[in-house]
Amino acid sequence: MTRTTVIIGGGVAGMTAASRLADLGEQVILLEREEQVGGHLRNWDRLFPNRRPGYEVLNYLTEELGSKVDIRCLQTVTTIFSGERDFQLQLASGKSLRCDALLLATGFDLFDARRKEEYGYAIYDNVITSAELEELFRSGAPITTRQGKVPKRVGFVHCVGSRDEKAGNLYCSKVCCVTGVKQAIEIKELFPEAEVFGFYMDLRMFDRHFEEMYYEAQQKWDINFLRGRVSECAENQDQSIVLKIEDTLTSRPLKMTVDLLVLLVGFVPSPETLRLAAMLDLPVGEDRFLEPADEHTKSTLTVKPGVFLAGAVKGPFSISNAIADAGTAALQIHAYLKTL
Amino acid sequence: MKEFGYTVHKERLIDYDRNDKRVLNHLKKHEPSVLTCIACGSCTATCSAGQLVDFNIRLVQTLLRRGEIEPLKKEVRKCMLCGKCILICPRGVNMRNLILAIQTAIDKLQ
Numbered sequence: 001m002t003r004t005t006v007i008i009g010g011g012v013a014g015m016t017a018a019s020r021l022a023d024l025g026e027q028v029i030l031l032e033r034e035e036q037v038g039g040h041l042r043n044w045d046r047l048f049p050n051r052r053p054g055y056e057v058l059n060y061l062t063e064e065l066g067s068k069v070d071i072r073c074l075q076t077v078t079t080i081f082s083g084e085r086d087f088q089l090q091l092a093s094g095k096s097l098r099c100d101a102l103l104l105a106t107g108f109d110l111f112d113a114r115r116k117e118e119y120g121y122a123i124y125d126n127v128i129t130s131a132e133l134e135e136l137f138r139s140g141a142p143i144t145t146r147q148g149k150v151p152k153r154v155g156f157v158h159c160v161g162s163r164d165e166k167a168g169n170l171y172c173s174k175v176c177c178v179t180g181v182k183q184a185i186e187i188k189e190l191f192p193e194a195e196v197f198g199f200y201m202d203l204r205m206f207d208r209h210f211e212e213m214y215y216e217a218q219q220k221w222d223i224n225f226l227r228g229r230v231s232e233c234a235e236n237q238d239q240s241i242v243l244k245i246e247d248t249l250t251s252r253p254l255k256m257t258v259d260l261l262v263l264l265v266g267f268v269p270s271p272e273t274l275r276l277a278a279m280l281d282l283p284v285g286e287d288r289f290l291e292p293a294d295e296h297t298k299s300t301l302t303v304k305p306g307v308f309l310a311g312a313v314k315g316p317f318s319i320s321n322a323i324a325d326a327g328t329a330a331l332q333i334h335a336y337l338k339t340l
Numbered sequence: 341m342k343e344f345g346y347t348v349h350k351e352r353l354i355d356y357d358r359n360d361k362r363v364l365n366h367l368k369k370h371e372p373s374v375l376t377c378i379a380c381g382s383c384t385a386t387c388s389a390g391q392l393v394d395f396n397i398r399l400v401q402t403l404l405r406r407g408e409i410e411p412l413k414k415e416v417r418k419c420m421l422c423g424k425c426i427l428i429c430p431r432g433v434n435m436r437n438l439i440l441a442i443q444t445a446i447d448k449l450q
């Protein structure tokens with residue numbers, strides 16, 4: 001009898017796991033909510049730390065999938081029935097699917113910056129998110145203020161919606177520091193004359209080549225790092241943004257005017273992930289990300305036999321970590337299917 | 341090290357081995373949120389009193405942790421207890437109660 005695995009979510013983790021499982025001879029159905037697979041990677045222009053184009057990785061993952069995986073786009077799972085040893089999925093299209101293993105790879109959402117009202121996102125013209133800046137980079141359109149001015153001073157606000165009790169998220173989103181440094185360098189590439197600031201509390205350059213990128217940002221691009229959390233912003237008459245911060249290294253309050261303020265928004269668990277988790281009775285952590293069976297040794301398993309997790313359903317992940325995690329998930333699913 | 345002149349000027353030094361932690365210990369008991377400060381400075385940047393006088397509520401907490409009681413005595417009097425800092429703190433430190441508890445602890449010492 002053929003054993004079937006259904007993967008919900010066709011982002012980086014879902015695509016990778018699908019390819020690996022197919023390589024292992026498993027039959028896979030990959031369900032994607034959008035029109036195309038690729039997830040958030042489709043919106044990213046260049047990737048840290050080497051600033052290679054995001055589409056290179058996307059194309060690689062897509063080519064790898066080739067025709068060995070049954071990809072079904074525009075699919076939403078409405079209900080999941082857990083059987084003794086299998087699962088029945090009801091889709092919004094009216095179809096139903098049976099599978100032996102289920103992999104949740106539904107990923108994350110970006111923090112809604114409007115919730116940090118003190119930063120003025122969606123209130124002031126020239127406050128944008130890191131995701132929007134990335135879209136601008138990708139579109140190739142000239143980057144200006146909303147009034148069409150070339151920005152002379154650009155600020156990056158770290159930890160927007162992360163490490164913040166008031167936003168309800170105590171965790172660190174892990175990749176926004178390095179994203180901020182990457183984007184700061186890219187702004188300097190475009191506007192060598194511009195002054196660029198990163199407002200940070202801790203710079204978390206946790207992975208290989210990240211710290212070197214930070215070094216490059218200082219040494220080659222003269223990017224300024226100012227230690228303090230931006231406390232509030234206001235708009236000037238010319239639509240530039242004036243921000244207040246404590247320069248914690250001189251212990252003095254500081255005000256600064258910037259033409260463009262970029263908010264480095266963090267990860268939040270997607271409602272879709274939580275909806276599926278509730279249907280499957282999966283444990284959810286205090287941070288509202290899903291809990292694996294064991295954080296170290298069974299990181300892609302859940303307490304429920306046959307249900308597996310990969311990537312950002314478990315918290316903030318970089319692309320390379322999501323790819324590695326999805327590979328592990330595929331191996332653990334394969335091992336499980338062999339026991340059936 | 342000898343040639344390098346390893347001398348210590350006592351008055352310049354935070355002597356972590358000798359400093360007075362009594363106020364801090366009082367705070368740990370009566371306003372334990374003080375333990376969670378990440379020194380982000382949001383409170384200082386937004387502080388109502390800090391707009392008018394030389395007052396740094398973030399630094400107050402750092403001094404407290406270092407057991408530097410003398411400067412605290414003067415500093416805590418500057419707070420207007422408006423609570424704006426509490427609204428912004430990403431770690432939920434209750435600064436108003438912190439100020440009051442420091443004052444109580446200092447009064448007890450005297």
Ligand code: SF4
Nearest residue numbers: 159172173174176177
């Ligand atoms: S990675 Fe950096 S910017 Fe992002 S939440 Fe962590 S410390 Fe803040």
Ligand code: SF4
Nearest residue numbers: 387419420422423425
């Ligand atoms: S309560 Fe005191 S420390 Fe806090 S903002 Fe008001 S004056 Fe400043």
Ligand code: SF4
Nearest residue numbers: 377378380381383429
């Ligand atoms: S806002 Fe809170 S965490 Fe930040 S320095 Fe002040 S007390 Fe500490």
